[in-house]
Amino acid sequence: MRTRIALVLAALVLAISSGAVARAAGQTLTLDPAASKIDFELGATLHSADGSVKLEQGAIRFDPDSGAASGEIVVDATSANTGSESRDRNMHAHVLESARFPKIVFRPERLDVKRRDATSADVELLGVNQMHGQQHPLSMPAKIAVRDGRLVVDAEFEVAYVDWGMRDYSNFVLRVDRHVTVTVHAEGAPATP
Numbered sequence: 001m002r003t004r005i006a007l008v009l010a011a012l013v014l015a016i017s018s019g020a021v022a023r024a025a026g027q028t029l030t031l032d033p034a035a036s037k038i039d040f041e042l043g044a045t046l047h048s049a050d051g052s053v054k055l056e057q058g059a060i061r062f063d064p065d066s067g068a069a070s071g072e073i074v075v076d077a078t079s080a081n082t083g084s085e086s087r088d089r090n091m092h093a094h095v096l097e098s099a100r101f102p103k104i105v106f107r108p109e110r111l112d113v114k115r116r117d118a119t120s121a122d123v124e125l126l127g128v129n130q131m132h133g134q135q136h137p138l139s140m141p142a143k144i145a146v147r148d149g150r151l152v153v154d155a156e157f158e159v160a161y162v163d164w165g166m167r168d169y170s171n172f173v174l175r176v177d178r179h180v181t182v183t184v185h186a187e188g189a190p191a192t193p
Helices: 002-021 085-095
Strands: 027-031 037-043 048-062 069-081 103-116 120-131 134-147 150-159 180-191
Touching: 027 069, 048 103, 048 180, 069 085, 069 120
Parallel strands: none
Antiparallel strands: 027 048, 027 180, 037 048, 037 180, 048 069, 069 103, 103 120, 120 134, 134 150, 150 180
16 A cells, blocks of 8 residues: 555656656656545455555656656655555554554656646656665656646556565455555646756
């Protein structure tokens, strides 16, 4: 779940930064946590678990000439919620271990613009995701659009949470997906340094 959230946040930052930063020598995109929504879905044999997690903060710096990116996107792992008290208690205690690992942090390193026009872009943000006490490379595809002077980022991707050492609850009868699908909608405003 943490991985999913971090991926979603990274995708948001990627999308936002690529669209607005394309015309400046360097820009910083600050994400608006109040306008950001991160949802996740974990499929299983008999049902799926849907939930959400909150963006704590996010800022990305981007150089359109080189593609270099930096900054940090922070997700509050303790805010993960599926709407089932018993499932959430188990998720926090035995999967996310959010008391030990309360933050999911994505640090972008590169932004690749795949397609761009006057009001939108398809991008891929690459960097390192720190979750559940481990760091792994992460790549997030996203769509960016300009609306009312703000950048809007929409992304959907899969995160293989077991790669971060999180518990897989599959057994002889129950099969749980080894990845979480993350959907992100975020908004932010670019600023020229």
